[in-house]
Amino acid sequence: MSALLAAKSDPASAGSWPAAANLVATWLERRERVDTLLESLPRSLHGANRARCQHLVLGVVRHFGRIEAALGRLIAHPPRFSTRAVLFIAGFELIEAAADRDDGRIAKIVHHAVEQTKSLASPAEARLVNAVVRKLAPALARPAPTLNVDAEELAEYFSHPAWLIRHWLAQFGPESTRALLEWNQQPAPIYGRWRADAEPLPDFLKPTRWPGVLEVESGRWPDVEPALKAGKLYLQDPSTRIPVALLAPVAGEAVLDLCAAPGGKSLLLADTMKQGRLVAVDLPTVRLDRLKENLSRVVGVEVALVQADLLENIGVVLREHRLPAVFDAVLLDVPCSNTGVMRHRIDVKWRLQAGDFKKHPQQQLSLLHAAARLVAPGGRLVYSTCSIDPEENERVVAAFLASKAGGPFVAAGQTLSFPWTSGHDGGAAFRLNRVG
Ligand SMILES: C[S@@+](CC[C@H](N)C(=O)[O-])C[C@H]1O[C@@H](n2cnc3c(N)ncnc32)[C@H](O)[C@@H]1O
Structure with a gap:
């Protein structure tokens, strides 16, 4: 899901708008995962047009709640999905124009939406779009609410479910919650890691305040793509380094990466160790292809x-493969709510349910118990999540340490990362040393 080329180009850039309208209509109707939808774009849509299309789709999903609320006040009966998609994309473009204080763009956005509707739907629907988009502009241009408003008002403006905002308000308070909402609504810069140590750094990679992390200059996809294909560059948020740094694998060790797919951390573990053995484990799903590639x-x-x-047959499978039964260092990067990475994974907020904050910790604790059995005496285990929620972090680790299986382990460091203070994706990592 790259927005590398998503400059504010002419909205009419060939093919990008109708392709975006098509995907947005599908998303509105079926709520498929956005990354899956974007992968379905035809190869014939490439370069800046593909990036523009992705930018529009991601923008709609990111601002869905705000646009939907504004449209709801303007239309009594929603039109069919193709026309609704046009309204949502125009709504996103109006939000962008308002953020840029570019009122001059409004007439162009209205005109373009009307023309698109004529070809995607019908002249009658184009008349509806004309009337509605004109009224949407002032509705979407209103300023952000003040700090002390209720969850519903924040939910509408920042396009998040109100229950999730209440959940965060209870744990982080109004200022941090507000900062998190603002953070989630910003498109993410693209970060990467240059793996070709012997080669000079290309000019499209800029240093950041995080050692070893580079920001990819926007609009440079033609340079980026070959570097990715050659394995010289790996796109990765700065937060990815945290659990690997806490595990600190060294040359010659046997390292186990549990819940490894798609393998971003496997590759970083291997690049950090440089020599030794790395075993990467995951369920037999489509994600294994990416893991294999990495x-x-x-x-x-x-x-x-x-x-x-990991919860069923890991011991047997390791034996069958003649692999070690226990490892010097084990990374367990569990499935989670993804509340730390919502700026990147923008549809997560619409799929998450309150019950997930109970369901995930149960699975996470079971996985932690299973992972602990694979740590050699004197070895270490890092438990990590992409969640900022204590239920999936501190509380899971505390429950493990309080259990009989946690007896041989001691807490040996942790890093909690909150986007509004760290400036990168959120998550948590806990190191547990096996002393018994
Ligand atoms: C957060 S993702 C891992 C991301 C990965 N560590 C990376 O850096 O690319 C969680 C992974 O846990 C895997 N998983 C979930 N339950 C599992 C189980 N019972 N056994 C093994 N893997 C499991 C999922 O298939 C998923 O790939």
């Missing part, structure tokens, strides 16, 4: 990819 880029470290269910 592991194929590893140099110097002996790698094994294992398809296994």
Whole structure:
């Protein structure tokens, strides 16, 4: 899901608008995952047009709540999905124009939406679009609410479910919640890691305040793509380094990466160790293809990819593959609510349910118990999430340490990252040393 080329180009850039309208109509109707929808874009849509299309789709999903509320006040009966998609995309463009204080763009946005509706739907619907988009402009241009408003008002303006905002208000308070909402609504810069140590850094990669993390200059996809394909560049948020740094794998160790797919951290573990053995485990799903591809880029470290269910048959499968039964260092990067990475994974907020904050910790604790059995005496385990919520972080680790299985482990460091203070994706990592 790259927005690398998503400059504010002419909205009429060939093919991008109708393709975006098509995907937005599908999303409105079926709520499919946005990354899956974007992957379905035809290869013939490439370069700046593809990026513009992605930008429009992501913008609609990011601002869906705000646009939907404004449209709801203007139309009694929603039109069919193709026309609704036009209204939502125009709504997103109006939000962008308002953010840029560019009133001159409004007439162009209205005109373009009307013309698109004529070809995507009908002249009658184009008349509706004309009337509605004109009224949408002032509705969407209103300033952000003040700090002390209720969750419903924040939910509408910042396009998040109100229950989620109430959940965060209870744990983080109004200022941090507000900062998090603002953060989630901003398009994310693209960060990467340059793996070709022997080669000079290309000019499209700029240093950041995080060591080893580079920001990819926008509009440079033609340069970026070959570097990615050659395995010289890996796109990765600065937050990815945290659990790997806490595990601190060293040359010659046997390292186990549990819940490894798609393998961003596997590759970083291998690049950090440089020599030794890395075993990456995940369930037999489509995500394994990406894991396999990432592991194929590893140099110097002996790698094994294992398809296994950590909660069922991991011990048997490791034995069958003649792999060690226990490891010096184990990373467990569990499935979670993804509340720390909502700026990147923008549809997560619309899929998340209150019950997930109970369901995930149960699974996470079971996975932690299973992972602990694979740590050698004297070895270490890092439990990590992309969640900022204590239920999935501190509380899971505390429950584990309080259990019988947690007896041989001691807490040996943790990093909690909140986007509004760290300036990158949120998450948490906890190191547990096996002392018994
Ligand atoms: C947060 S993702 C891991 C991301 C990965 N560590 C990376 O850096 O690219 C969580 C992974 O846990 C895997 N998973 C969930 N339940 C599992 C289980 N019972 N056994 C093994 N893997 C599991 C999922 O398939 C998913 O790929």
